Amino acid sequence: MSKFVCLAMLIFLCLMNTAQAHRIKVFAWVDGTNIVGEVYFAGGGKAKGAKIDLLVDKRVVANTNTDDVGEFSFKQMEAGDYQVKANAGQGHVATFAIASSEFPTKSISRSDSIELKLPELEVVQSNHNVDRCQILYEAAMSKAIQPLRNQLDQYEANIRWHDVLGGLGYICGLFGLWSLMRTRRE
Amino acid sequence: MHIADGVLATPVLMAGIAMTLVGTAVGLRKLDDDKIPFAAVLSACFFVASLIHIPLGPSSVHLIFNGLIGLLLGWLAFPVMLIALILQALFFGFGGIVVLGVNCLNIALPAVIVGAMLRPLRHFMPAQLLGFLAGSSAVLLTGLMVSLSLYLSGDAFLTTAKVVFWGNLPLSVLEGVISSFIIVLLNKVKPEMFKGIQSNV
Numbered sequence: 001m002s003k004f005v006c007l008a009m010l011i012f013l014c015l016m017n018t019a020q021a022h023r024i025k026v027f028a029w030v031d032g033t034n035i036v037g038e039v040y041f042a043g044g045g046k047a048k049g050a051k052i053d054l055l056v057d058k059r060v061v062a063n064t065n066t067d068d069v070g071e072f073s074f075k076q077m078e079a080g081d082y083q084v085k086a087n088a089g090q091g092h093v094a095t096f097a098i099a100s101s102e103f104p105t106k107s108i109s110r111s112d113s114i115e116l117k118l119p120e121l122e123v124v125q126s127n128h129n130v131d132r133c134q135i136l137y138e139a140a141m142s143k144a145i146q147p148l149r150n151q152l153d154q155y156e157a158n159i160r161w162h163d164v165l166g167g168l169g170y171i172c173g174l175f176g177l178w179s180l181m182r183t184r185r186e
Numbered sequence: 187m188h189i190a191d192g193v194l195a196t197p198v199l200m201a202g203i204a205m206t207l208v209g210t211a212v213g214l215r216k217l218d219d220d221k222i223p224f225a226a227v228l229s230a231c232f233f234v235a236s237l238i239h240i241p242l243g244p245s246s247v248h249l250i251f252n253g254l255i256g257l258l259l260g261w262l263a264f265p266v267m268l269i270a271l272i273l274q275a276l277f278f279g280f281g282g283i284v285v286l287g288v289n290c291l292n293i294a295l296p297a298v299i300v301g302a303m304l305r306p307l308r309h310f311m312p313a314q315l316l317g318f319l320a321g322s323s324a325v326l327l328t329g330l331m332v333s334l335s336l337y338l339s340g341d342a343f344l345t346t347a348k349v350v351f352w353g354n355l356p357l358s359v360l361e362g363v364i365s366s367f368i369i370v371l372l373n374k375v376k377p378e379m380f381k382g383i384q385s386n387v
């Protein structure tokens with residue numbers, strides 16, 4: 001009888017909240033010459049005031065804290081391989097790697113805000129214009145796929161039903177195995 | 187509660203693994219045949235309970251039910267928690283793999299302590315109070331142990347402990363209330379389970 005009670009409770013708990021987790025994630029990207037990103041709890045909730053360290057080869061080169069919406073930024077960074085390490089306290093730590101290839105290959109003077117002017121695209125003649133066009137193209141591309149990358153990152157962290165059910169199955173199986181071993185021994 | 191990999195110092199990790207192994211061995215020795223299904227169900231409960239998270243200040247908390255498990259199972263809490271924690275780490279990335287020992291110790295040891303302290307008192311207090319005390323004190327003890335493991339790895343103890351304590355206080359109340367309901371219910375539908383845990387009604 002008590003098993004049914006526990007099972008009923010278990011199902012009730014499942015129904016209450018399906019996709020919440022207790023794990024932090026940090027996601028960062030390159031915006032012009034800035035490194036920006038956000039820290040969140042997988043499945044929902046932003047991590048406010050989390051400590052962010054920017055590392056190069058395990059050496060801290062800069063640090064900051066997340067704001068009220070869990071976002072952070074490092075301004076005017078040079079291209080390079082970075083590691084972003086977020087610490088939300090109580091042993092909740094997450095890291096994210098940024099490769100130097102994510103930075104724009106050729107820098108332009110005002111890379112903070114890039115406007116893509118279509119007419120310019122059509123009249124590229126000189127080398128200078130081709131370069132410029134490529135930079136703008138790369139920047140626009142990375143901006144366009146940014147929400148998608150972000151979504152993918154969050155999706156990866158979501159808890160899915162089959163994982164939960166699989167886990168419950170493992171628990172039943174392991175205890176079943178234990179009980180089988182005990183009966184064999186006797 | 188689930189500490190991630192790369193936070194704790196190596197001696198802390200080693201100590202955690204060693205103590206968890208001892209606890210699990212003791213627990214498995216006490217795991218009688220008739221307790222196996224019950225232990226499995228509680229393990230599943232613990233596994234799922236961590237999925238419910240309550241945003242709280244800069245962080246978030248979740249139920250763990252370790253007081254309840256300690257009260258009902260005693261030393262069996264170690265194997266029960268360990269299995270669920272391994273699966274949580276593998277499936278959801280809750281906590282790291284190397285810190286499994288410490289995480290299990292932080293959650294299961296308070297369960298054992300609370301169970302050992304409250305079980306002799308079960309005839310002297312109503313089931314509601316028993317459930318509440320078990321649920322809330324186990325969560326606070328776990329918070330203390332988490333702060334302690336972070337402190338031993340170099341964190342400033344007082345700040346961390348303060349954050350963990352205030353973070354866990356509402357959770358401990360919530361967990362106490364839910365544990366209390368569960369104990370009262372179990373006491374009604376299957377009184378023999380506690381070998382005589384009785385409400386004074």
